[in-house]
Amino acid sequence: MGRLTESAVGSHLLNATVGGDCELFYWRENNREVDFVLRRGKKLVAIEVKSGKKPASLSGLDEFANKFKPTKSLIIGTGGFSLERFLSTPVEYWLS
Secondary structure, three states, X not given: OHHHHHXXXXXXXXXXXXXXXXXXXXXXXXXXXXXXXXXXXXXXXXXXXXOXXXXXXXXXXXXXXXXXXXXXXXXXEOOOEOHHHHHHOOHHHHHO
């Protein structure tokens, strides 16, 4: 189920990049990662997708936040926004 959720989030984000309004990345350093990073100008949004039980730690998201100071950090799924809410919200909203 986790891969399906992550794929759905990725597709939603990728569709937003088609017009060139924002860029989509993945971040990894050593064993820490962030599933998706959106960038528009100087605005960064870090997005972590979680399914299953609530994670004890979000070390990748924390490390990314410490290094790059994103405008927003989002968790989609367990412990954060529901997948339904995220997919029904235009990506532009998260970048504002």
